[in-house]
Amino acid sequence: MRRVRRSMKESKLYQNKNNKTWADILFLEHPEYFLPVLESLIEEAKLEVDGLTKIFKDFNILPGDKIFDYSCGIGRHMIELAKRDYMVFGNDPSDFYIKRARKSADKELGDKKDNAVFYKGFINELSKKVFSKNKFDFKAIIIMFNSLGFTEEEEDVRILRHLYEIANPGSILIIQSENRDWTVMNTPNHYISNFDKMLINEIWDFNPVTSIAHSNSKFYEKDSINDCIHLRLELDIYLRMYSLHELITLLSKSGWTFVKGYKDIKSLESVSTNSQFMITISKKE
Ligand SMILES: C[S@@+](CC[C@H](N)C(=O)[O-])C[C@H]1O[C@@H](n2cnc3c(N)ncnc32)[C@H](O)[C@@H]1O
Incomplete structure (x- = not known):
């Protein structure tokens, strides 16, 4: 019973309290923060x-x-x-x-x-x-x-x-x-992507039980006037790997x-x- 409960919890990791998935938040609510990745x-x-x-x-x-x-x-x-x-x-x-x-x-x-x-x-x-x-x-x-x-x-x-x-x-x-085979061999991993107006910080781990790669991703906007960065979005991303x-x-x-x-x-x-x-x-x- 305990095992079933745990796997149900794990399978819903990609959804937040409002039933929104990380993909809804990143691509539908804040697509501008992933745009530099696609443009690059x-x-x-x-x-x-x-x-x-x-x-x-x-x-x-x-x-x-x-x-x-x-x-x-x-x-x-x-x-x-x-x-x-x-x-x-x-x-x-x-x-x-x-x-x-x-x-x-x-x-x-x-x-x-x-x-x-x-x-x-x-x-x-x-x-x-x-x-x-x-x-x-x-x-x-x-x-x-x-x-x-x-x-x-x-x-x-x-x-x-x-x-x-x-x-x-x-x-x-x-x-x-x-x-997935590459992911298994290459996580945990830390990426920092530096774009003209944004900086993205991703810390990836991999769960072999669920085969889900997870990243705590932070999206910062660069402020060239004040020479600093502002955190605009922090998001847990869950990608099922095959x-x-x-x-x-x-x-x-x-x-x-x-x-x-x-x-x-x-x-x-x-x-x-x-x-x-x-x-x-x-x-x-
Ligand atoms: C990693 S991007 C890849 C885009 C494109 N194929 C490329 O190579 O540039 C993933 C795309 O999936 C879309 N997408 C598909 N299903 C989605 C869903 N359920 N929720 C949010 N976005 C989704 C996003 O809007 C986004 O454009």
Whole structure:
């Protein structure tokens, strides 16, 4: 009995007293504090899109084909894919990130602006309201940079199922996610990220019982006039970590057939236990 109670408590760690998850607080209430992280990775996304398009080519997915970006954030990958003539659609629950993505697309895409369409909302709402009513014929779906594992495993299965439902037979799903095997070997860890206007301090630990990586994260705003920093947000972040074989099980529970794994989206080297991220390619048969 005691054991059951403890595991229930652990499984709700990611939720605060008001039933808000850390992801609600960070991405929906204070998205501006994570924005510098996403902006600092815009150049990186261009190199990642080189890898993505190589995979697309292997599956005969070509410019002009439709791609869906789940939790697209500020559209780092979508805008680059749109520049390369793919027709990209993406969703994100953060109004702030979607507005930022649309603004960048207006600025950067010129006459290719219509190649990128951004939807504000969660995938469960959108799959009913938008994607089930129109036939989109997505050839590939991408999930980039830790956009799973925010809450329970069942929630990740639900998300993957929604994506399965909006995919056409033959289409592929590419997931980039942090590799549990690497996390186990590289925590505890302390990161300080220094951006123009913000400083982020993260102290990470890993719980092998729950397979949840936890960070006490502090977001500071820089005050150049008074030469000091102000603490704007302190947040406990909980990320559920999967090893490759666990992600394959989740994919299979959601209908997807695992095809191949890579170590890294840029190098497309074979999957290994010692890389921070892993890439899975799965197919809807
Ligand atoms: C780490 S960011 C990655 C964004 C984008 N894929 C990229 O590579 O730049 C995670 C994204 O997931 C979105 N997100 C997905 N599910 C969410 C949820 N349940 N609550 C809050 N944010 C969520 C956030 O708004 C955020 O844009």
